[in-house]
Amino acid sequence: MRILGRWMERIRAVSLLLCALLLAAAPALAREQVVLQKTATNPQTRAADAWLDQGSLTTNHGSDTTLQVQSWSNNRNQRALVLFDLSSVPSSGIKVATLSLWMSTAPAATRTYQARRVTSLWTELGASWTNRALCSTCTPAWTAAWTAGGGDNNGVTTQTATTGTTNGVFLNWSIAADVQQWYGGNTPSANYGTLIMDSAESSATQRTAIFSSKEDSTAAHRPSLTLTFIQNVQGLAATAGDSQITLTWTYPPQVPGSTIVSATNGVLILRAAGTSVTSAIAPTDGTAYSRNATCTNNVGGATNVIVFSSNTLPTTFNDSAAGDNPDCPPVDGTTYYYKVFAKDAGNYYSHNEGATNPSIYIPMTLGTPSATASLRQAASWLASTGSQTLSAPGIIPSNVVFIGAPSNIVSGIKPSDGTPMFGWVSVAGAITGRPPVLDASTSSTGVNVAYTADADANSYGFVYGINAFTGDILWMTNPTGLATNGFTAGPAVVVKKTSDALGGGYTGSHDLVVEGTRNAASTTANQVVGIDGNTGATVWTLTGGGTNPAMDIVAATPFVDYANHAIWVTSHSNAVTTQPSLWKININTAGPTATALATANLGNVSNSPAVTFTGDVLFVGNDAGTLYAIKPSDGTTLASVAGGDTKVVGSILLMTNSSPYTLVYAGATTVKAAVFNLSTKTFATTGAGTWSTTMPGGCAPSAPLGFPGLSNIYVGCSDGNLYQLDAGTGTNNGVRLLRANYTIGDPTLDVELSRIMAGCTNSRVFAFTFPF
Amino acid sequence: MFRDVYRKFACAALLLALGLLGCGQYNQPPGGSAPLAPSAAVGFCDNPTPGCASASSFSLNSLRDLNVVVNWQNVPEGTHGQKVSFFLPDGNLYQAFEKSFAIPEGSPAATATVQALPVAGTWITQRSLSGTWQVTVALDGQVLESQAVQLTP
Numbered sequence: 071m072r073i074l075g076r077w078m079e080r081i082r083a084v085s086l087l088l089c090a091l092l093l094a095a096a097p098a099l100a101r102e103q104v105v106l107q108k109t110a111t112n113p114q115t116r117a118a119d120a121w122l123d124q125g126s127l128t129t130n131h132g133s134d135t136t137l138q139v140q141s142w143s144n145n146r147n148q149r150a151l152v153l154f155d156l157s158s159v160p161s162s163g164i165k166v167a168t169l170s171l172w173m174s175t176a177p178a179a180t181r182t183y184q185a186r187r188v189t190s191l192w193t194e195l196g197a198s199w200t201n202r203a204l205c206s207t208c209t210p211a212w213t214a215a216w217t218a219g220g221g222d223n224n225g226v227t228t229q230t231a232t233t234g235t236t237n238g239v240f241l242n243w244s245i246a247a248d249v250q251q252w253y254g255g256n257t258p259s260a261n262y263g264t265l266i267m268d269s270a271e272s273s274a275t276q277r278t279a280i281f282s283s284k285e286d287s288t289a290a291h292r293p294s295l296t297l298t299f300i301q302n303v304q305g306l307a308a309t310a311g312d313s314q315i316t317l318t319w320t321y322p323p324q325v326p327g328s329t330i331v332s333a334t335n336g337v338l339i340l341r342a343a344g345t346s347v348t349s350a351i352a353p354t355d356g357t358a359y360s361r362n363a364t365c366t367n368n369v370g371g372a373t374n375v376i377v378f379s380s381n382t383l384p385t386t387f388n389d390s391a392a393g394d395n396p397d398c399p400p401v402d403g404t405t406y407y408y409k410v411f412a413k414d415a416g417n418y419y420s421h422n423e424g425a426t427n428p429s430i431y432i433p434m435t436l437g438t439p440s441a442t443a444s445l446r447q448a449a450s451w452l453a454s455t456g457s458q459t460l461s462a463p464g465i466i467p468s469n470v471v472f473i474g475a476p477s478n479i480v481s482g483i484k485p486s487d488g489t490p491m492f493g494w495v496s497v498a499g500a501i502t503g504r505p506p507v508l509d510a511s512t513s514s515t516g517v518n519v520a521y522t523a524d525a526d527a528n529s530y531g532f533v534y535g536i537n538a539f540t541g542d543i544l545w546m547t548n549p550t551g552l553a554t555n556g557f558t559a560g561p562a563v564v565v566k567k568t569s570d571a572l573g574g575g576y577t578g579s580h581d582l583v584v585e586g587t588r589n590a591a592s593t594t595a596n597q598v599v600g601i602d603g604n605t606g607a608t609v610w611t612l613t614g615g616g617t618n619p620a621m622d623i624v625a626a627t628p629f630v631d632y633a634n635h636a637i638w639v640t641s642h643s644n645a646v647t648t649q650p651s652l653w654k655i656n657i658n659t660a661g662p663t664a665t666a667l668a669t670a671n672l673g674n675v676s677n678s679p680a681v682t683f684t685g686d687v688l689f690v691g692n693d694a695g696t697l698y699a700i701k702p703s704d705g706t707t708l709a710s711v712a713g714g715d716t717k718v719v720g721s722i723l724l725m726t727n728s729s730p731y732t733l734v735y736a737g738a739t740t741v742k743a744a745v746f747n748l749s750t751k752t753f754a755t756t757g758a759g760t761w762s763t764t765m766p767g768g769c770a771p772s773a774p775l776g777f778p779g780l781s782n783i784y785v786g787c788s789d790g791n792l793y794q795l796d797a798g799t800g801t802n803n804g805v806r807l808l809r810a811n812y813t814i815g816d817p818t819l820d821v822e823l824s825r826i827m828a829g830c831t832n833s834r835v836f837a838f839t840f841p842f
Numbered sequence: 843m844f845r846d847v848y849r850k851f852a853c854a855a856l857l858l859a860l861g862l863l864g865c866g867q868y869n870q871p872p873g874g875s876a877p878l879a880p881s882a883a884v885g886f887c888d889n890p891t892p893g894c895a896s897a898s899s900f901s902l903n904s905l906r907d908l909n910v911v912v913n914w915q916n917v918p919e920g921t922h923g924q925k926v927s928f929f930l931p932d933g934n935l936y937q938a939f940e941k942s943f944a945i946p947e948g949s950p951a952a953t954a955t956v957q958a959l960p961v962a963g964t965w966i967t968q969r970s971l972s973g974t975w976q977v978t979v980a981l982d983g984q985v986l987e988s989q990a991v992q993l994t995p
Contacts, residue, residue, distance in 0.1 A: 189940040218921045222942035225923030225982035460965045476937045527939035590906045625963025676963040770970040812932050831934040
């Protein structure tokens, strides 16, 4: 019997091991629960906490092992801030979120503590009652104040907790509503954490509670956020055929350290014809859905048809009469939009139940079936961006698509299948310019780095260096030290290794990030800064006025001219032609101040300039539609011509590498090609080598995209389409519909994967295979 | 007997109700009348001065920033969250701004805020995003005002 017992134990052990292995290998489509807390195995890199003391307005308590909350009269209140790193939990529907703080010392009388959503970015070592962030060791030193002392917040009590008077207990707040917003449930909000404050501050008697911070030596007492969630499917792609569309997807791995609350189950797919599945609707948690024979089983209105429901773990859905949808297969010529909801065994779905737009960021794709192969279209992938984004995504081909959005969020996406590479990263303000991205072998930082710049609600601007693969912020700075200098353009980068490869010229040891300010309150004193790409330190500043001419707002990314060892910046000119709008800066300016080497008065310019490869001509278009050819040595005008439309949109494309230069540019409703002959210093907008294409329906085009040797030009438009124009003739030879009547942003190409990507006003970036 | 008990109970309930009102979220105005709900008067200006002349239509050719001036009334003391959201003519959200402001204890329950939407040199002018924009203004999570503004080419 004893031997039998041993064998039974061994069999049980082997069985448990096999089960564990099977579980480890299984996809994690399930309701999961994870505790986010700084531990030896979870560094919570982006987490922060601090407490704010009204009695010591500028004292920082970010390094303390405690967090204090106090109500006391005569301006002696105290509040606590906590922020968790959510990067380990990617795109998900949040079901439960509980914030827990260990109260080591309770107030002498019971109090009610509120949890509120913080609405401004703050830093652990910069936050105080007055300030939200500062850097006293930066060059220049800078300080960012809260708009309202004691921590900017949304004014809404997410939940309250009653302290009692017992020491050594946990206090808990349900903050699911806030976390859902961080995951895009309503209008997305950047994750700036939670403020804990007494609901009746300024009491006559001092009432103080002391909590453990993430610096507490007892790990179990540190702040924690327990999330219950369902991850979305990944890699959703569509393939169109004749009267059929096939969707494929994968299931994400289980989040490290999570436990399974409810077992795996399957997916529910909603389809809409000609329009997106409504964001304001979603299946109800706990309710099972299925397609019916008449395809009238909808969710939230006739638009959103249930076309597939599976309780297994499918990775494909063939939307066709002969496939998985015999009842209402797709019709050729109609564009269909699909949303794929993951679900668990309890019929809980991967959306943010209870939020205003619960399904806004559910994985979506689209396809148009057709009997004619050339008329079929299907998206390679769609990715959520948190808000409209019209700037071109940054890219390291085949490695990462890096997107900044006006919702104060940056995201990193795999260009192959659209899978998020890291959870959304919150920055201080809106990002409206393209972030340049350098791979580790090119960047002087030695890491894959993206640079971006923003402007917050108070026009306060930061510039960031961000690890493009992980989302970790390497540095952030206010490079001018001023509180009114927001940034709307994307930065440019002087890349040391590129300069070296082109024969040298840039003598700095680190890459140099160059950015111009958009201080709309001034038409004369805007600035351009050169920033050390490795450290964020300001190397030099060019300021309008004084030794330089007056400088209006900078609205476009500067251009790095390696051939002439210069940086070219365009600006507005206060709408006059007596103030400069083109600026030349020495690439090796030592600083701390910079002086313009040359300027040109071209009227308002909102576009980036472009310099030929050999550096013999600079081309730029102004906001009135005039094209200029500029002599780079001194900024004088070689020639100018009316471009034939009311403005120039985006940078001018150079389609040839030597004179006569073929230029492609966009106007209000047209895309055109012109020719510039350097020897005769003349533009031609008609005749050989030129063309003019009016966009269908007179829609407003984006900046065109192309380069020498590419046979097509790509341009987004305000009718919701991405167009492919023949580079030699301008003929429209292909189109992809993203979303009818919405505006499509500037496109980006991944030439290694043959992918074209563009944002849209509907908060998505779309990717298609090119050529169309 | 029953009537006395009822009267005492009613008085106690009334006192309790008055007491609760006194501890309520909003300031008790002079005269003891019910507190007025917060309200917002919204205007659009081409400059950020609180007393600027409001308009309902602006030309993209000359507008640098669209300034939304919000005159708040009857806002109780404490820290509040204002959210101004700008919706494109196609109905999509273009940008939203959250900003805190504080009404100090004992101060008038009125204040003015200005929220600027960058226009000149942005996607709005570059991509000709003209038409009827909708602007909503929320206080502490509740939308209190929604107004249209014309941006003309």
